[in-house]
Amino acid sequence: MNVGTSEQITQKLERWHTALRTNRLLESEKIHKEIIDELQQIQNPTTQLYYQLLNSRYLILKRDFSAAHATLDTLTGTHLNRTDAFGYYINLITGILLTSEGEYEVAEARFIRAYELLNHITDETIKADFYHKASMLYYHIRQPLTALNYANEALRILSGIEGYELVRSGCENILGLASLSLKQYGKAEEHFLSALDLAKQESKNYTTLIKYNIGFLYAEQTLSALAIRYLLEVNEEEEPYFKTHFLLSREFYRINDIEKAKAFYNKGIEITNDEYKHHFGILKALNTDMNEDELESIFREAIDYFKQHELHGFAEDYAGELAQYFYNKEDYKKASQYFNKAYEAKRALQKKEALK
Amino acid sequence: MKKIAAGIMLTSIVLTAVLIGTLSTKTVEKAEHGRVFTAAQKF
Numbered sequence: 576m577n578v579g580t581s582e583q584i585t586q587k588l589e590r591w592h593t594a595l596r597t598n599r600l601l602e603s604e605k606i607h608k609e610i611i612d613e614l615q616q617i618q619n620p621t622t623q624l625y626y627q628l629l630n631s632r633y634l635i636l637k638r639d640f641s642a643a644h645a646t647l648d649t650l651t652g653t654h655l656n657r658t659d660a661f662g663y664y665i666n667l668i669t670g671i672l673l674t675s676e677g678e679y680e681v682a683e684a685r686f687i688r689a690y691e692l693l694n695h696i697t698d699e700t701i702k703a704d705f706y707h708k709a710s711m712l713y714y715h716i717r718q719p720l721t722a723l724n725y726a727n728e729a730l731r732i733l734s735g736i737e738g739y740e741l742v743r744s745g746c747e748n749i750l751g752l753a754s755l756s757l758k759q760y761g762k763a764e765e766h767f768l769s770a771l772d773l774a775k776q777e778s779k780n781y782t783t784l785i786k787y788n789i790g791f792l793y794a795e796q797t798l799s800a801l802a803i804r805y806l807l808e809v810n811e812e813e814e815p816y817f818k819t820h821f822l823l824s825r826e827f828y829r830i831n832d833i834e835k836a837k838a839f840y841n842k843g844i845e846i847t848n849d850e851y852k853h854h855f856g857i858l859k860a861l862n863t864d865m866n867e868d869e870l871e872s873i874f875r876e877a878i879d880y881f882k883q884h885e886l887h888g889f890a891e892d893y894a895g896e897l898a899q900y901f902y903n904k905e906d907y908k909k910a911s912q913y914f915n916k917a918y919e920a921k922r923a924l925q926k927k928e929a930l931k
Numbered sequence: 932m933k934k935i936a937a938g939i940m941l942t943s944i945v946l947t948a949v950l951i952g953t954l955s956t957k958t959v960e961k962a963e964h965g966r967v968f969t970a971a972q973k974f
Contacts, residue, residue, distance in 0.1 A: 598968060711967045745968035752965040784966050791964050818964055 584610075584617055588625055595632050596704045598741050598778075603633055624654070628664045635672050643672050663692035667705060674712045682712055700739065703732040707742055710749045717888055717924075719753035726750050741781065744773035748785055755792055763792050783812040787819060799826040817847040821854055828862045836862065850884070853877035857893060867904075871897065878916060891920035 587610050594602040610626070617623050627650055634643035647669055654665050670685030686709050696702055710725035726749040733739040733746075751766035767789050774781040790805030806823045813819070820843030827836035844855050853876070859865075860873045874897045881890040898913035 714965070714967060741968075749967060752967065755965065781968060784968065787966055791966075794964075818966065822964060 581616075581619060581622065584613060584622055587613070588622070588629060591629055591633070593738070595629060595636055596701070596742070597739060598636065598745070598781075600636055603636060607633060624650070624661060628661070628668060632668050632671070635668070635675060638675075640672065640676060647672065658692065660692070660695040663689050663695055666692065667708065670712070671708050674708070674715065677715075679712065679716045683716065686712055699732050700736065703729040703739070703742070706732070707746055707749075710746065710753075714749050714752050714756070717756065719756040722749055722753040726753070740773045741777045744770045744777065744781060744785070747773060748788065751785075751788060751792070755788075755795060760792065760796055764789070767792065783809055786812075791822060794822050794826055797829065799829045802826050803830075815842060815846055817843050817851050820846070821851060821858070824855075825858055828858065833862075850880075850886075853880050854889075857896075861896075870900070871909075882920070887920045887923040891917050891924065894920060 587606060591603060591606040591610060594606055607630075614626070617626060627646060631643045631646040631650075634640075634646060647665070650665055651669065654661055655669075656662065657665070666685045666689040670682045670689060673679070673682035673685060686705075689705060690709070693702060693705060696705075706725045706729035710722045710729065713719075713722040713725060726746040730743060730746045730750075733743050747766045747770035751763045751770060754760075754763035754766060767785055771782055771785045771789075774785055786805050787809045790802045790809060793799075793802035793805065803823065803826050806819055806826070810816075810819050810823065820839045824836045824839035824843060827833075827839060840855060840859060844852070847855055856873050857877055860870045865873075874893055878890050878894050878897075881887070881893070894913045894916035898910045898917060901907075901913060902910035
């Protein structure tokens, strides 16, 4: 960013910015230490602002979300409505933070504002950073075609540029996930394998995350043995994570290995978040001897939760499963009631697509 | 040269259209069970 700052500090800040954009945590920490030593020399308000913005992104990379919020809160009042490069950065970084926290609606508003200010950015790799981050948001809010567009745009820019392998891997990972959302399993596998190749050259940590997605890909195709192989490897390599435990429990139930399914369920429910409490609850309801009223109540609570949180995809899935359950029991009144709920959820999703 | 410029403009128009379209989106969806490179991973 050319903001007319002292040459030496500016160069360090630019190096830091590149390390942050390319997800290099160790390098970012090293450069941060160098900058901290010279922080008192930063007198220029423009340079100070640039430092604060990069520092908030650094804190996001370190997963210190509350500190990132605190830093950004001191800046948003004065700088959020700027119409220059700083306006772009503050909107983008706030959007990245809100995406990481699952606050997708506000995050999208920030991304849209950043996009409007993207013409202030001349460096193509910084534009690619925007497209990559936007693709993550749109995957999360289940708009796979938009996610594909952005990830492809970032890849087009970064193709052949050295040093961006990890970002390209992240884009391939999004392409894999978006393809999986579209049930394009072959394409998803190709993209995950490309993501894996690129990540292997750069950082072993990210390969674990991609292997999780490959396990998820196989689980979605009910290739349970393959899914379990990948997910167990992932579980060995990372700190206990509720998504991995959920999928492992689900796949062990599928192959009727109840003991292992219960073990992953029990650990998973201890470390889960609010949303996954419902996924775990339904998993248990479907796999234990539960009376009909209790099972229906668990499903209904979950469907209400997902509907309330605008998670229509899951509401559709679970209402459909419950409808099928009642249909098999020849309770056609309840079956039609839940088929209708599934249909309403599907309509809500289609309505969103129609807006695009 | 003109072709490249037209290509860039077309991409820009498509992306703008996508963003304007999503601007009117009121509802949001969370991810499926997939994982993205959001921040430093814990391993």
